[in-house]
Amino acid sequence: xxxxxxxxxxxxxxxxxxxxxxxxxxxxxxxxxxxxxxxxxxxxxxxxxxxxxxxxxxxxxxxxxxxxxxxxxxxxxxxxxxxxxxxxxxxxxxxxxxxxxxxxxxxxxxxxxxxxxxxxxxxxxxxxxxxxxxxxxxxxxxxxxxxxxxxxxxxxxxxxxxxxxxxxxxxxxxxxxxxxxxxxxxxxxxxxxxxxxxxxxxxxxxxxxxxxxxxxxxxxxxxxxxxxxxxxxxxxxxxxxxxxxxxxxxxxxxxxxxxxxxxxxxxxxxxxxxxxxxxxxxxxxxxxxxxxxxxxxxxxxxxxxxxxxxxxxxxxxxxxxxxxxxxxxxxxxxxxxxxxxxxxxxxxxxxxxxxxxxxxxxxxxxxxxxxxxxxxxxxxxxxxxxxxxxxxxxxxxxxxxxxxxxxxxxxxxxxxxxxxxxxxxxxxxxxxxxxxxxxxxxxxxxxxxxxxxxxxxxxxxxxxxxxxxxxxxxxxxxxxxxxxxxxxxxxxxxxxxxxxxxxxxxxxxxxxxxxxxxxxxxxxxxxxxxxxxxxxxxxxxxxxxxxxxxxxxxxxxxxxxxxxxxxxxxxxxxxxxxxxxxxxxxxxxxxxxxxxxxxxxxxxxxxxxxxxxxxxxxxxxxxxxxxxxxxxxxxxxxxxxxxxxxxxxxxxxxxxxxxxxxxxxxxxxxxxxxxxxxxxxxxxxxxxxxxxxxxxxxxxxxxxxxxxxxxxxxxxxxxxxxxxxxxxxxxxxxxxxxxxxxxxxxxxxxxxxxxxxxxxxxxxxxxxxxxxxxxxxxxxxxxxxxxxxxxxxxxxxxxxxxxxxxxxxxxxxxxxxxxxxxxxxxxxxxxxxxxxxxxxxxxxxxxxxxxxxxxxxxxxxxxxxxxx
Ligand SMILES: *[C@@H]1O[C@H](CO)[C@@H](O)[C@H](O)[C@H]1NC(C)=O
Ligand SMILES: *[C@@H]1O[C@H](CO)[C@@H](O)[C@H](O)[C@H]1NC(C)=O
Ligand SMILES: *[C@@H]1O[C@H](CO)[C@@H](O)[C@H](O)[C@H]1NC(C)=O
Ligand SMILES: *[C@@H]1O[C@H](CO)[C@@H](O)[C@H](O)[C@H]1NC(C)=O
Numbered sequence: 117x118x119x120x121x122x123x124x125x126x127x128x129x130x131x132x133x134x135x136x137x138x139x140x141x142x143x144x145x146x147x148x149x150x151x152x153x154x155x156x157x158x159x160x161x162x163x164x165x166x167x168x169x170x171x172x173x174x175x176x177x178x179x180x181x182x183x184x185x186x187x188x189x190x191x192x193x194x195x196x197x198x199x200x201x202x203x204x205x206x207x208x209x210x211x212x213x214x215x216x217x218x219x220x221x222x223x224x225x226x227x228x229x230x231x232x233x234x235x236x237x238x239x240x241x242x243x244x245x246x247x248x249x250x251x252x253x254x255x256x257x258x259x260x261x262x263x264x265x266x267x268x269x270x271x272x273x274x275x276x277x278x279x280x281x282x283x284x285x286x287x288x289x290x291x292x293x294x295x296x297x298x299x300x301x302x303x304x305x306x307x308x309x310x311x312x313x314x315x316x317x318x319x320x321x322x323x324x325x326x327x328x329x330x331x332x333x334x335x336x337x338x339x340x341x342x343x344x345x346x347x348x349x350x351x352x353x354x355x356x357x358x359x360x361x362x363x364x365x366x367x368x369x370x371x372x373x374x375x376x377x378x379x380x381x382x383x384x385x386x387x388x389x390x391x392x393x394x395x396x397x398x399x400x401x402x403x404x405x406x407x408x409x410x411x412x413x414x415x416x417x418x419x420x421x422x423x424x425x426x427x428x429x430x431x432x433x434x435x436x437x438x439x440x441x442x443x444x445x446x447x448x449x450x451x452x453x454x455x456x457x458x459x460x461x462x463x464x465x466x467x468x469x470x471x472x473x474x475x476x477x478x479x480x481x482x483x484x485x486x487x488x489x490x491x492x493x494x495x496x497x498x499x500x501x502x503x504x505x506x507x508x509x510x511x512x513x514x515x516x517x518x519x520x521x522x523x524x525x526x527x528x529x530x531x532x533x534x535x536x537x538x539x540x541x542x543x544x545x546x547x548x549x550x551x552x553x554x555x556x557x558x559x560x561x562x563x564x565x566x567x568x569x570x571x572x573x574x575x576x577x578x579x580x581x582x583x584x585x586x587x588x589x590x591x592x593x594x595x596x597x598x599x600x601x602x603x604x605x606x607x608x609x610x611x612x613x614x615x616x617x618x619x620x621x622x623x624x625x626x627x628x629x630x631x632x633x634x635x636x637x638x639x640x641x642x643x644x645x646x647x648x649x650x651x652x653x654x655x656x657x658x659x660x661x662x663x664x665x666x667x668x669x670x671x672x673x674x675x676x677x678x679x680x681x682x683x684x685x686x687x688x689x690x691x692x693x694x695x696x697x698x699x700x701x702x703x704x705x706x707x708x709x710x711x712x713x714x715x716x717x718x719x720x721x722x723x724x725x726x727x728x729x730x731x732x733x734x735x736x737x738x739x740x741x742x743x744x745x746x747x748x749x750x751x752x753x754x755x756x757x758x759x760x761x762x763x764x765x766x767x768x769x770x771x772x773x774x775x776x777x778x779x780x781x782x783x784x785x786x787x788x789x790x791x792x793x794x795x796x797x798x799x800x801x802x803x804x805x806x807x808x809x810x811x812x813x814x815x816x817x818x819x820x821x822x823x824x825x826x827x828x829x830x831x832x833x834x835x836x837x838x839x840x841x842x843x844x845x846x847x848x849x850x851x852x853x854x855x856x857x858x859x860x861x862x863x864x865x866x867x868x869x870x871x872x873x874x875x876x877x878x879x880x881x882x883x884x885x886x887x888x889x890x891x892x893x894x895x896x897x898x899x900x901x902x903x904x905x906x907x908x909x910x911x912x913x914x915x916x917x918x919x920x921x922x923x924x925x926x927x928x929x930x931x932x933x934x935x936x937x938x939x940x941x942x943x944x945x946x947x948x949x950x951x952x953x954x955x956x957x958x959x960x961x962x963x964x965x966x967x968x969x970x971x972x973x974x975x976x977x978x979x980x981x982x983x984x
Contacts, residue, residue, distance in 0.1 A: 149281065182239065195694075204694070207691055209689070265934065273350075275327075280344040305345065313327055393458045395459060409557075436474075468512075509540060569589070575614075582600040650683040778796055780951070794972070804916050805918050813831045814888060825899070825903070828890055891954070
């Protein structure tokens with residue numbers, strides 16, 4: 117029978133017996149435990165949700181896991197544990213997922229889509245079929261950098277397990293180096309009848325919040341019932357700010373600088389409100405706007421100057437110029453506001469240009485000027501070409517003052533507003549059409565009400581890969597955050613300097629920071645700083661996308677994608693794929709862009725989760741929101757990898773060293789997103805790379821029972837010989853011998869087509885047009901070498917174990933064991949992990965494991981050498 121028809125019939129029956137069905141369904145599934153564990157270190161929050169669920173039926177059934185997570189967070193891990201076996205999600209480029217999905221649509225497969233956009237949360241939903249009377253553990257991890265707004269940070273945790281749970285708990289641990297100044301627990305779970313379940317413990321630098329309601333409490337609390345809890349816990353706090361130069365924390369080669377001085381006087385401001393009164397603002401929207409404006413006017417200080425513009429297809433001004441916020445002027449302005457009514461079309465261009473003009477005609481030393489545009493629609497009158505409007509506005513403001521755009525409701529072109537505001541140093545915010553829209557408007561104004569500094573520039577010496585360092589205005593209650601990587605760990609300190617304008621005067625803050633680990637970060641969380649840096653970098657790169665065009669846009673997109681994959685963030689560019697047991701299905705969690713939304717502050721994104729069949733055909737479908745065409749393959753561009761390699765080169769390796777019998781290498785596929793991997797037995801002297809034309813060869817000898825190589829030797833043009841082992845590096849150029857040691861200052865050596873750069877634990881070798889990076893990994897006293905080739909020269913016939921740049925394969929369907937077709941041969945495969953040792957910071961990847969012989973088209977003996 118046609119599936120849609122079948123569903124309709126089922127739905128009819130459910131309508132009749134809806135209540136009894138719900139009750140029955142609940143008894144079929146039992147949640148044994150539901151834990152949410154959130155760890156915040158230096159504002160970086162990592163939250164793990166773990167749910168253990170049992171199938172109470174004597175037959176297999178589908179078990180669902182559904183949670184809500186903050187919109188600003190990136191999912192970074194998802195796993196299911198079934199029968200002691202762990203099924204881990206893998207983050208991949210999204211283009212491939214999209215292609216699969218399009219195929220699913222064309223086959224009209226069943227759709228069980230998930231999407232939900234609230235103001236602050238988004239939905240993650242997945243399911244798995246579990247055998248009779250068996251259990252599954254779901255574990256989801258997400259990460260976010262808490263942003264300071266109106267003087268506080270907010271950690272939002274949603275709890276909705278769908279039934280009362282015997283073992284339910286939320287545990288929050290906050291660790292802040294400068295100390296926690298206040299802590300508050302709010303949210304709709306923080307009610308009187310649940311008060312006994314919440315406990316707060318504070319020490320100087322730490323705070324713990326626990327929420328352990330009994331099963332009884334979960335059914336009897338306000339708003340709870342037989343479905344248990346459903347609500348939020350909101351932990352708000354701020355940190356001590358004793359040092360006006362801000363707080364700098366260093367950990368494992370990365371640093372973060374939080375700068376939010378409070379002891380400075382406010383700067384008088386010049387503000388122009390540009391208010392849309394087109395026909396679509398009719399009714400509640402215009403009422404709420406009037407209400408918000410009246411309150412905002414009351415909050416202006418007497419030394420502020422202000423202007424009011426209303427627009428539809430015509431522009432009206434309260435006064436032709438900015439006026440001082442005196443009592444009389446404010447009264448007059450309020451009566452103007454009360455008379456604002458909606459009428460015609462929307463001429464955004466003329467209105468904004470008018471506002472810019474008013475501010476420009478009113479230059480005042482030592483003040484901060486801002487423009488606030490409120491609109492609920494697309495430009496429909498005057499200039500309607502958004503590109504043209506943006507270039508007009510850019511030309512008019514010449515980056516002198518920020519433009520904030522508030523998009524009211526969902527009919528606005530939010531992408532346009534975001535781009536226009538970012539081009540003019542501001543930001544765009546969505547105002548949700550709701551009963552509290554006036555409070556949202558006022559809340560936004562409060563955030564920009566008290567400018568303290570302008571033209572802020574944060575400079576650092578001795579660091580690299582910085583996130584954004586220029587800010588146009590710093591407002592009281594907010595915070596500027598810069599993270600970066602420390603260039604040279606051997607130097608003991610680095611310098612931070614902040615230059616800004618305060619009331620027309622230049623102010624400078626200078627700080628010398630010791631580079632040794634300043635934080636007493638708990639060891640299980642020691643990589644948090646690098647992840648914080650990656651999170652902020654990816655967020656800002658995504659945000660910048662709307663400002664870029666052409667080649668630069670593509671390049672940054674690629675770089676952002678590679679970072680997202682490396683750090684396993686589910687961003688709008690990536691998907692998470694899980695291979696499921698039994699049916700071997702695969703699931704995807706995406707974070708797609710909402711249409712008309714952009715990845716700006718206040719970004720509203722959503723997750724959707726799809727099921728896919730073996731080798732990736734999706735069983736569920738979802739409309740395509742992202743009109744932007746995406747590359748189909750996730751082939752990794754060599755240049756970006758080397759960029760990342762540089763980025764990551766100071767990170768410490770974190771590898772485990774069990775006894776191993778082979779080295780596993782992987783190969784990117786040109787036509788697929790999953791790499792191939794193959795094992796090479798240990799204790800062999802191997803030809804790793806060779807180019808007979810340029811008389812180049814690289815040979816390596818494996819360690820005996822461990823990963824990697826103990827020695828790697830290069831030969832070039834008969835007279836150049838380079839011998840690298842885990843202690844030292846010897847180079848002979850036919851005449852002279854040069855010795856380098858690992859772990860020293862970077863040194864460089866160049867002769868006749870040979871270039872050697874030795875860093876602390878990484879070496880670049882270039883001979884002719886072949887470049888190889890040799891990494892020195894150490895862990896638990898075990899050291900080994902690992903060769904990495906990021907760029908394969910064109911028109912060179914490279915041979916050897918690492919001679920292939922990539923491979924192409926097909927996934928074959930219909931067989932019980934996964935099967936690939938490689939070079940016209942069918943090979944059985946299995947999905948395995950491979951550790952990527954090509955970077956200092958190692959990571960595990962999923963790959964299709966195939967025999968060495970398939971990839972290399974030969975036996976291992978074809979690749980062995982008698983002498984290195
Ligand atoms: C929460 O997670 C942290 C970090 O992984 C861990 O150290 C801690 O024991 C966990 N707390 C609970 C209550 O599970
Ligand atoms: C900035 O905010 C803090 C409280 O967060 C307050 O104590 C201070 O007075 C404010 N500064 C100005 C200039 O209003
Ligand atoms: C930051 O501002 C300074 C001074 O205005 C300028 O020279 C520099 O180019 C800016 N940097 C960026 C990344 O915009
Ligand atoms: C970005 O990557 C895609 C494929 O991954 C490639 O086609 C494109 O050329 C790359 N863009 C740039 C600017 O390198």
